[in-house]
Amino acid sequence: MDIDSMVKSMMTAKKAPLDKMNQQKQLLNWTRESYREVSSKLYDFRYNKLITKYGSNDVLTVSKAVVSGNTDAIKATAGSKANGIDMEVSVSQLATKTTVTTAGAGSGKPSTSTLASLQSAFDSSDPTSDAAKAKEFKLVVNSQTFTFKGSTDIQTVISTINDNSLANVTVTFDETTGKLAIASKTSGTDGKVELGSGTDDNTLLSLFNKKNQTEDEWTTKTGVNSIATINGVEYNNSGNTFTVNGVTITLLTKTNTSGTDVPSKITTQTDTTAAVDIVKSFVSDYNTLIAALNSKIDEEKYRDYAPLTDDQKAEMKEADITTWTLKAQSGLLKNDDIIKSVLSEMRAHITEQLGGLAEMGISTGTYAENGKLVLDENKLKTAMEANPQKLMNILQGPASAPATGIFDKMASSVFNAIEKISNRAGTNRYSADLTSTFKEESVMGKKLKEYNSRISTMLTYLDNQETRLYKQFTAMETAMNKLQSQSSSLFSTSS
Structure with missing residues (x-):
């Protein structure tokens, strides 16, 4: 008996439900990936275009x-x-920052030098000794206290102080002179660099002095305000x-x-050039987005092309597998309700202002073009030269009500679509990354968990069935061999 062939033949029929579940799971995964692609495009349009690129108050200025x-x-x-x-402008003084600068530790001191190596220039101590490495150096500036060990290098000292927002200073080091400078982050008379008055408060600064380690070996320049006269008025x-x-x-x-x-x-x-370029860019970005979304909901669905099973792939050429898979992936979001809804809302925002937009040279294409915007640059330029505020009010909304502008309305509609896709497919609503992970607690995430559980149960069932069949056929073969042996013995005795 060919037990393997017999078991394989019988298991093929039993595996049909498993193949069906794996195909459904694959379709669900493909659909999630399609949703992620759509979410990425929506995110890019909202955050990188509507908010960042077109949302600034000055982008439409003429x-x-x-x-x-x-x-x-x-x-x-x-x-x-x-x-x-x-305006006629005369400048008599530039604003400067308050700065404290040391006399310098001398040339040839890279920022990788340790504080212990600077100390050795004064007392000839061994910078590699444990005592030198453990010695502490202190700086108090603007009521913030910093303490560093001799083993700390200069660049670490600088980054530590600069990262302290309460100190509100910027420290720099000149490797050519060995000078350490501390400047207030705020310019003008409001900026301050107030050093500690205690005996040991400035031992760190003393390391960056050429001659000795006394506390008066640094200079302070107080910041000043800028002074300019504009049309006779001093600022x-x-x-x-x-x-x-x-x-x-x-x-x-x-x-x-x-x-x-x-x-x-x-x-x-x-000068309408920059504003016209911005409008052209918006029209292009909008048309690109709606074309991509329309292609998803209009994509043909091939219902006869289910995802291939491993057994089916084993019998096909690679090129045929690719062709089949492309058709199986087609139309996964055909007539999708979320995409249709956001497209409808964006078109409505345009339609609400169509009269004003048309006067500015912006109109919609034919019905077959699915809401595509068409721009007449010459008409737009002429209209903006005559009344630039009108287009700003339509696209960005007036200063008193920015949420009424097309950009803000579209941004709101797009965000709602991103949220709906996230809830359904588990996509990241705060990223356009096409490799971002999916949330398991979404509708599709829960469905995939269910598929995985059912597939696991089915695999266990099939494994048990296969084991049972092998046992049955093996027992049958053993019995048949035994019967054949008995028959042979009987015929042998008779003869």
């Missing part, structure tokens, strides 16, 4: 600040609230960047460096 006269002294950028007033600021008449001005240098004041002049011009 004002451009032009600096003439002393073009080296200032930089100017017009914002959305630029009022077009010309005193803690920083070098501030906004006047809707224009952000950055002071770069004094205007009277040669002894004679050479002021800078700022004029505001209308």
Whole structure:
């Protein structure tokens, strides 16, 4: 008897339910992956486009600040609230930060040097000894106390102090001079670098002195505010960047460096180029997204192409397997309710403002184009030159009600879709990563758990069935062999 062939033949029929479950599980996994792809596109459109790229107040501004006269002294950028007033700017003082600088530990001191090695320059101690490594050095700045052992290197000292937000200072080290500098993070007269007054409060700074370790071997420069005169009015600021008449001005240098004041002049011009480019980019991003979503819900579904079993794959060529699998994966999200809903909502946000958008050169395509936006650049440019605020109000919403703008409305609808997909498929609602793991407590995650449990039970059942069949056929073969032996013996005796 060919027991293996007989058992295999009988088990094939018994394995049919298992194959069916594995196919259903595979379809569920493929569907989750399709949802993750959709969620990734939605996340990218919402966070990277609607919020980050198009959500800024100034992205649709049509004002451009032009600096003439002393073009080296200032930089100017017009914002959305630029009022077009010309300005003459004279800069008499730049804002600086309060800074404490040591005399220097000498050249040739890399930032990897330890504090013990700096100490050895004063007392000729062995920097590798346990005592030198254990010796402590202290710094008190802005009421924050730092203590370091001799084994600590300079770069660690710097990062430790800089990472302390309460100290509010930035420490730098010049390897060419060995000077350590401590600067306030806040510029102007508000910035401070207040050292401790105790006897041992500044032993760390003493290491970075050339001559000796007395506490007066460092210099302090107090920060000052910037002073600029704009159209005859003096402006005193803690920083070098501030906004006047809707224009952000950055002071770069004094205007009277040669002894004679050479002021800078700022004029505001209308320039629709950047705003038009932003609208073009939005239209392109929107059209790309809805095309991708429409392709999912319109994709043909081949119901006769189920996922292949291992046995089926074993009898097929690799190219045929690929072709079959592509058809089996097609149409998994056909007519999906979540995708159809978000598409409908986004189109509604456009339709609500279609009259105003049409006046600005933005319209929808034909019915067959499924809500695609069409842009007339010349019409948009002309409309923005005439009334730039109108498009800003439509897309971003007025300053008093930004949530009424198309961008905010779309962002809300897209987020709702991302959440629904996450609840159903277990996708990460805060990432566009296509390799992110799925949440098990989603609808599909629970369904997969159920499949895994049923498959495990079925495998145990089939294993028991196979064992039983082998035992039965083996016993049958043994009995038949015994009967054959008895028959042979009987015939032999008769003859």
